[in-house]
Amino acid sequence: MTTSVNGAEGNALDLVLPDRVHRDVYTDPTVFEMEMENIFMHTWVYVGHESEIARPGDYKTTEVGNKPVILSRDRDGAIHVLMNRCRHRGATVCQWPTGNATSFRCRFHGWTYDQAGRLTGVAYQEGYSGLDKSALSLESAPLVESYRGLVFASFDRDVPTLREHLGPALEFLDRFIDHIPGHGLRAAPQAQRLRYPANWKIQMENSLDGYHANFTHASFFSIMQARTAQPAQYVSAKRTSDSVALGNGHAMLDQRVAAGPALRRRLDTLPGAPAPGTDLDALFGVPDGEQLYAATPGPGFNLAIFPNLALVGIHLREIHPVSVDRTDVVLRPMLADGGPDPINRLRLRYHELFYGPSGFGQPDDLEMFDRIKEGNSAGTDPWIRLDRGLDREVTEADGSQRGDITDETPQRGQYRQWRALMAKQW
Template sequence: MTTTPRVVDTYPDLAEADRVAGQLYTDPAIFDEEMEKIFYSTWVWVAHESEIPEAGSFKTTYVGRQPVIVTRDRKGGFNTLLNRCRHRGATVCDQSNGKANGFTCPYHNWSYALDGKLRGIPYPEGYEGVVEKEDFPLQRLRTESYAGMIWATFNQDAEPLEDFLGDAKIWIDRFFKQTNGYPTKVTGIHKFRFRGNWKIQLENTTDGYHFPMVHKSWMASIDAETAEMMSFMNDPAAVTHDLGNGHSVAVMAPANADLDIDDGAPLQPRFDDLVAELEASGEYTPEQIRRFVRSMHGSGFNLNTFPNVSFSLAFFRVLIPISVDETEIWHMSLGMDGGPECVNQERLRIHEHFQGPFGFGSPDDAEGWERVQLGAAGAPRMPILVNRGLNRETPSAEGWPTSHVTDETGMRGAYAMWKKMMSHD
């Protein structure tokens, strides 16, 4: 991996406190440096534990543009392996997920264990005194997890994951309260690409300002109670916090920000049939049923963790940079592992209505992102403004820079981290 040297501009010039150059979306040399200085240098989210539930389970994904395999080995440990044979460089796994005893390169059948160790070489006579198997494992990334979420990094000297997450851990813990004491499981994944830079999507997750304009069609399609819950434009309790290290959280439904706190509001009538089904089963207390329904829409906030995964209401949103002007998005719906399946099914229907392949939300968002890319290409030195709410940003009780949920506090925090990492030699 090599970096294309920059000969003009400095990153402080391109990313100021209240604006960034459109060039950040369009310059291939900047994109190449982002891969080196961000995606190959810090913690990048790769999996949820439920995706690799037992020994031998694996999934394939990317860290930046590098293909990787995330495995659970026979001791229950998690491994992130570069998907590249040590012989001639072919990928050793072409499935998105599954279960295996190990991985064998299809080209010359070098075989590897779940932890990446080289197990076998066909016709080994030609390698006697030339190759020692212990010297040629699959490249391993440093891998750590928090709250069932697995991150990996090429940087063996990176700070501990929990230090990198910092105060985002508070909100991660709150996010997982929506599975009501049951383990969380991924119940489906919708993948698509848009023609735009990865940072455009990074900005979007804590951009409450766009919501009532871009998502008019979704707002018109939902019941009055859900519409009221998402009517945060004039709610002073709806805020965005800059949590440090590029992480931020946009609290859109304050009453659901901590699901352990019940404000006693009536349950939505749209779930009356579900409540009746749960009551008829005789398996759950009234308190449990109320909690299931209160958590149906998720956590009430969007948590952005820099650089590539957000915990958004009731799903994960993962971004994978493909090129300077193309990004892949994974929307991952969530449910309870062991909880009532009728609740999981209703959660999935809600997810599909907004984020699914035929939903109202994703196409509208992607259209906006692509238009930003097109416009930025037209005048790459003209600034992109991230100054909304700068005049009303104040520290919270925790010391987090805070302003209204429609303000661009989260974007400013992300670009401050971007500038710090990109300016590092």
């Protein structure tokens, strides 16, 4: 199928309706290329946490959409997002995932760039006449901005400010950033990077899917039930938690009320968890040990920032589209900056319980992503239903939509933003 926004062969916008999406949004390479341009090159995209590049010269390689970039801190402390593409013949200039460097040297013919992307060295330069190095910097995102440590970039200057873009999600972003009493967040030195053979939007949707947990993750809940000797379910028929489409494609699952005690019981069963009756102030060497311990599972909600970031449990989840049917996901646990080691170790153990490579949860989701791809290759009905809870969701005074936690309210909000960006002529 050939698709274009306004082309004769098919209209990409017809693939996304208010209550359903066509399965081609997962499989059409033309739609994917349009997304990489219309969405990822024309809105704020999350690129990393400041603590990942804390010192001058620190860098990490990552992607904006499927384009390789370098997130770099120069010697003056300014942060840059540089296209990882040499201005000579286009090779990437940095291969390492992270590091500290005074320059990036292209291995092909040796052109060298500083941490701000300026071309500083050309091998055997006498072979060129009148080469203007100042015009051959690495291309860079014109807009790079942090919101309380979270770094976003836009390759389009003509976008709303970062604060306007994040606006509807700021309250919960702040709650996540502030969820550890007395401590800010710092990125764990290592992150998990996993790849699955299906479209990036499946992970985008799944980060806020409150309908699947009791089924996809049934084994997790039965094990937790056995470990804690308490009933363990994600949600029950009683409405105790909400899903919210916040606006601008951002959305959340708010399970703070229902999940709080269950998260605590899980925490208590971890290796290294304090025995009942332990003096937590003394154990952690702080005056508020109980509060610090209670915050270990995270703030109790899932928040997704369109298009490529989710804040889940204690981790920041980056979605990296590779191709129409291939996606990388980075799960980066966030630790208590300057916090006691026992707390940070427990945070990692808690994260691993569900999301680790041998955890009980993430592998279940990846299996479902495979099944979505396999199943959608069959049948005559091309539609993916996203209408659950449509008639019971409530539009709040601030314009957000609120539904039951099992409703597809978040996904409808995500696709509204998808449609708005895909419809624009840039």
